[in-house]
Amino acid sequence: MSRAGAARQRAPFRTEMGPGALLGVIMERGGGTRKDLIERTGLARATLEARLSELLATGFLVEDVAPTTGGGRPPRRVAFNPSGGHLVCVELGSRRSRIGIADLGGHLLATEGLDLDMDAGPGVLLGSIGTQLRALIARRGVDPGSVLGVGVGLPSPVELGGRMARPPSTGTGPLEGQWADLIVGQEIAAFLPALGISAAAPVVVDKDANLMALGEWKSSWPQARDLIVVNVDIGLACGIVAGGQVVRGAAGMAGDLAHVPDPDSDVRCRCGEVGCAEVTASLAAIGRELGYTTDEREWADQIARSLHEGVPEVVAAVSRVGGRLGRVIAGAVATLNPRLVVVGGRLAGEQPLFVDVIREAAVARLHPLVAATTQVVGTSGKQDACLQGAAFVAREKALDPLLIDALILARLGNR
Ligand SMILES: [Zn+2]
Structure with missing residues (x-):
């Protein structure tokens, strides 16, 4: 069963709208007061409070005071907390490779290059990516357990099954054909636990130019x-x-x-x-x-x-x-x-x-x-349009309501 399917079956939430879906509504609106959210979602007050307390306790939301023009006590407001998690971004290139860490808002916090490209072959390149990611995560003081998704750009169209449709040729040496049958997303997912990142963190793989288009569009x-x-x-x-x-x-x-x-x-x-x-x-x-x-x-x-x-x-x-x-x-x-x-x-x-x-x-x-x-x-x-795009696709997948519901369930237990 897929992770999302498992989450759906286990979900203990009694209403239609779990915390993941509520988080989506709050992000869409750029935050809101409880009154706004009841109007918007139709949730009962007590249910809304329960969902908000789950999202606040797990750090996906922050609470502040809404600006007000009249007298009286200003209403409290909840908003998405971009610091509530992290994303890892990887660009595997024909001429260079890069890695980065972003916050859950998709903002790149740190990036660095590797002096290796696809010609190095999958064993050497992916091994070095793992080593350098571990070092970057440690240097930034990021808790690897807070990494909720990984975005990866490849120098090839990616088939729906995850293989590269035009894998880079690595000459006629011993590396020839090594990329051809590899599902890079699975290879990367396999080494995440060794970095302290949850095996449940989704890995999204896409053609580098798609990620560049996304990065250029949203940033510039x-x-x-x-x-x-x-x-x-x-x-x-x-x-x-x-x-x-x-x-x-x-x-x-x-x-x-x-x-x-x-x-x-x-x-x-x-x-x-x-x-x-x-x-x-x-x-x-x-x-x-x-x-x-x-x-x-x-x-x-x-x-x-x-x-x-x-x-x-x-x-x-x-x-x-x-x-x-x-x-x-x-x-x-x-x-x-x-x-x-x-x-x-x-x-x-x-x-x-x-x-x-x-x-x-x-x-x-x-x-x-x-x-x-x-x-x-x-x-x-x-120069980091690709990593920026990788952060955006990782974020979209990581914030899938069913994954957020499953994550909250795992962190808070069945309360
Ligand atoms: Zn051609």
């Missing part, structure tokens, strides 16, 4: 409920928010722009096909067209430096590739009519030229209304 563009984030690195990744929801599609493959084919190209992609946007419209394409022979990991710096110096052939290559990328993005813009396209990655953050050519190609041939209403911008530069 909260008014835009429709946006596309395209992260341009050696590879390409795209995340979509439509109508205020991350779009994952029927099989978790939404936003797979990286493998949209360019019929004029015969460059082979790592996926086995030819002409994918990932090889024709990314930093890999710029480096290849410029004949770079250095390690791919250095190309972003190399291109940015030459662009800054105005080296003509680099400016030309960046313009060509940016134009191609803009035409790929145009398809997504025509389909979704987003308010915003956020271009992420090193070049977009530093080089207006790159975003300018993408913008021109992305909206030039679309309806004038699209050109007038769709902004194409470089990233806000928050």
Whole structure:
């Protein structure tokens, strides 16, 4: 039986609304007085008091005094307590990995990087993530028992069963294929108890670009409920928010722009096909067209430096590739009519030229209304958009009413 199913069967709460659901109502309204909450929920006074005392005793709520304009005793008010728990965030990348701790409000409290990427293989990378998380949790003085959820970003679309649909290839050495059948969420869940984190804490795994889209949206563009984030690195990744929801599609493959084919190209992609946007419209394409022979990991710096110096052939290559990328993005813009396209990655953050050519190609041939209403911008530069998004998905899952009910039951017993 699932944890949620078990919680439902054991739940001793006599009314329809358990403490988890009441917490949801209080968060939605940004807090409230008892009078507000009785009106809103229809709960009897005594039942409401019982639920509130459970939520206050377990630290999910705090109580303060509501501001008042009239005379008399001001009413007491309850509000969600972001310090009532913690979340762990993990970003496993093709070029870097990062970890972080957030409070239950989703605010990142501490982050740090690891000098390891997916090429290190699952054993080494996940082992190091565990070791560094333990150290970070201890350094911040966080009680590991207060960690209520974990969010993980992966450099691949994630199938509904949790496998990576496009696992990173780790060359032809002994690590080849090691990521392919791995369910990373399960691997991470398995080492949580060794860190002192409850085995009941949910682990949510998602494509890094989906988490970036969520992080960019909620942190930098909260008014835009429709946006596309395209992260341009050696590879390409795209995340979509439509109508205020991350779009994952029927099989978790939404936003797979990286493998949209360019019929004029015969460059082979790592996926086995030819002409994918990932090889024709990314930093890999710029480096290849410029004949770079250095390690791919250095190309972003190399291109940015030459662009800054105005080296003509680099400016030309960046313009060509940016134009191609803009035409790929145009398809997504025509389909979704987003308010915003956020271009992420090193070049977009530093080089207006790159975003300018993408913008021109992305909206030039679309309806004038699209050109007038769709902004194409470089990233806000928050390098932790992915960790931020991971905190948000972990928070949403951790605050699932049934999980909160089960947690309160475990902490307070059947009173
Ligand atoms: Zn491909």
